[in-house]
Amino acid sequence: MRNGGSSSPMAVLRYVAVFVFLGLFHAVHVANSQSFIGVNYGQVADNLPPPSATAKLLQSTTIQKVRLYGSDPAIIKALANTGIGIVIGASNGDISALASDPNFAKNWINSNVIPFYPASKIILITVGNEVMTFGDRGLMEQLLPAMQNLQNALNGASLGGKIKVSTVHSMAVLKRSEPPSSGSFDPSIGDLMKGLLAFSNATRSPFTINPYPYFAYRGDTRPETLAFCLFQPNSGRFDSNTKIKYTNMFDAQVDAVRSALNSMGFKGVEIVVAETGWPYKGDTNEVGASVENAKAYNGNLIAHLRSKVGTPLMPGTSVDTYLFALYDENLKPGLASERAFGLFKPDLTMTYDVGLSKNSQTPSTPKTPVTPSPTPVTPSPTPVTPSSPKPKKGGTWCVPKAGVSDAQLQTNLDYACGQPGIDCSPIQPGGACFEPNTIASHATYAMNLLYQTAGRNPWNCDFSQTATLSSNNPSYNNCVYPVTPSPTPVTPSSPKPKKRGAWCVPKAGVSDAQLQTNLDYACGQPGIDCSPIQPGGACFEPNTIASHATYAMNLLYQIAGRNPWNCDFSQTAALSSNNPSDARCNTLSPLLTASMYLWDSSYMRQY
Numbered sequence: 001m002r003n004g005g006s007s008s009p010m011a012v013l014r015y016v017a018v019f020v021f022l023g024l025f026h027a028v029h030v031a032n033s034q035s036f037i038g039v040n041y042g043q044v045a046d047n048l049p050p051p052s053a054t055a056k057l058l059q060s061t062t063i064q065k066v067r068l069y070g071s072d073p074a075i076i077k078a079l080a081n082t083g084i085g086i087v088i089g090a091s092n093g094d095i096s097a098l099a100s101d102p103n104f105a106k107n108w109i110n111s112n113v114i115p116f117y118p119a120s121k122i123i124l125i126t127v128g129n130e131v132m133t134f135g136d137r138g139l140m141e142q143l144l145p146a147m148q149n150l151q152n153a154l155n156g157a158s159l160g161g162k163i164k165v166s167t168v169h170s171m172a173v174l175k176r177s178e179p180p181s182s183g184s185f186d187p188s189i190g191d192l193m194k195g196l197l198a199f200s201n202a203t204r205s206p207f208t209i210n211p212y213p214y215f216a217y218r219g220d221t222r223p224e225t226l227a228f229c230l231f232q233p234n235s236g237r238f239d240s241n242t243k244i245k246y247t248n249m250f251d252a253q254v255d256a257v258r259s260a261l262n263s264m265g266f267k268g269v270e271i272v273v274a275e276t277g278w279p280y281k282g283d284t285n286e287v288g289a290s291v292e293n294a295k296a297y298n299g300n301l302i303a304h305l306r307s308k309v310g311t312p313l314m315p316g317t318s319v320d321t322y323l324f325a326l327y328d329e330n331l332k333p334g335l336a337s338e339r340a341f342g343l344f345k346p347d348l349t350m351t352y353d354v355g356l357s358k359n360s361q362t363p364s365t366p367k368t369p370v371t372p373s374p375t376p377v378t379p380s381p382t383p384v385t386p387s388s389p390k391p392k393k394g395g396t397w398c399v400p401k402a403g404v405s406d407a408q409l410q411t412n413l414d415y416a417c418g419q420p421g422i423d424c425s426p427i428q429p430g431g432a433c434f435e436p437n438t439i440a441s442h443a444t445y446a447m448n449l450l451y452q453t454a455g456r457n458p459w460n461c462d463f464s465q466t467a468t469l470s471s472n473n474p475s476y477n478n479c480v481y482p483v484t485p486s487p488t489p490v491t492p493s494s495p496k497p498k499k500r501g502a503w504c505v506p507k508a509g510v511s512d513a514q515l516q517t518n519l520d521y522a523c524g525q526p527g528i529d530c531s532p533i534q535p536g537g538a539c540f541e542p543n544t545i546a547s548h549a550t551y552a553m554n555l556l557y558q559i560a561g562r563n564p565w566n567c568d569f570s571q572t573a574a575l576s577s578n579n580p581s582d583a584r585c586n587t588l589s590p591l592l593t594a595s596m597y598l599w600d601s602s603y604m605r606q607y
Helices: 051-059 073-078 092-100 102-112 137-156 187-203 213-219 223-229 249-263 291-307 406-417 439-454 512-523 545-560
Strands: 034-041 063-068 085-090 122-129 164-170 174-176 207-210 237-239 244-246 271-276 321-323 397-400 467-470 503-506 573-576 597-599 604-606
Touching: 034 085, 034 291, 051 073, 085 092, 092 102, 092 122, 092 137, 102 137, 122 137, 137 164, 137 187, 164 187, 164 271, 174 249, 207 249, 213 223, 213 249, 223 512, 244 249, 249 271, 291 321, 291 406, 397 439, 406 439, 503 545, 512 545
Parallel strands: 034 063, 034 321, 063 085, 085 122, 122 164, 164 207, 207 271, 271 321
Antiparallel strands: 237 244, 397 467, 503 573, 597 604
């Protein structure tokens, strides 16, 4: 899939990275552009739309950076005055001349940068693509001199501090990548890497890398590996050196690179992900290449980046990431998957929706049983909507804490408005709560609406510890913030059970490996008590993965809100009207028992 030569798939990491972000339903209802999301624009095709059409397409999305593998003047011109950052590339074939002739480097800048900058926002020049794993030692040794000559040419044009120079690497430059804390570069190229890193450190240019969880999955096709690669619920992989539990492959790969950089003494060198993606189709023998998996990977990756959670070794910030790719490249050789990475078709329509459009309501990524708060949410029996607010005295509202950044408020806003049943039209233009048109005001409305609708529990007003409950009504003028008085808990002495219910159970044919993943995920959620399926518990027998997973999956479904999406588990579960309880184990029933219960505003529900 790469335009400058292919690289070997990296070995599958056996340990992996903390994925704290719980918003896999994250959407961009009120979308702002995110500077950390970019896309690769390859041109090995004969059916691509004109550059002007592509420029308009990009402006309709939240993509703010584009990486070219060359320096096509038509594309660079088309992107002028759009504000979109542009990465241009010098090919592997240019490296020898750039390294040996400073005038060639100067002419390259004069031809490919000076005529377009600053109208066209060129931000980075990449010299070669995956040269260090290309197998040509002579070319590898010429790479640093080529970069130095281009840097000198930029300096001579007074652009040295404005446009950076780097080179793109495959993950194969790492000798070790598992666990992430042991990440280290291949010692056979250690001296060359040290020179390149010293250059990056001196010029404050990024270390650009191509991590592909897809290739990791191709090397280990177990269901739990797929879930790990797709940011879906999984049991995680533990790094015993750092005591970090990794729950997605992307973070693990990026942190392995971070560890390798740190081990060589370059802790200050920034990492940029130059390529990452997932094919939506492939040859019959290409496992994992499907629309469903591509949507899951790219959609969940975008949500992860937008959360700004970062990786365990680089928390609180999102690594600049260029998705592969803008379009399919129908002339690329090799496996069918090489021609099936495009997010958009040549007619400018989406191949599948991952929420990149500024007008997108909800990205159609596969649903997973993940909730936005530390404890599963139980929606109110009658959700409150802004169309008919009924403010009451003595209520509580969910509002941002003082000092929360606009970036975090935007994340909260996007997340809340992306949840099913949350109507944010009152904060859209013309809505009663649109003014004042500030992120703080809109986020306050959306966060409170989600809190009121989701159950009015303290954990529904958490938002990564950036929100708090208040008794001060934030309503103003005609903008009324929904509020519902907190429910009065009902004790087991006066139960009002419903006679009919539904249970969440595994679909037929689900593998034990997937059931184990579901079991680990469900029992790992706050508020989920799996002691009945522990030795000595009422539901321990039969001691099978299927029986224990059924208990745990249903328990999470009942507690998290009894919505269809609470019984998804990566499409491995279904709702059933058949009670799976037996004489010993009856806690799976939605009817009351004496030991386990929740309540809502009108009745108590036990399991």
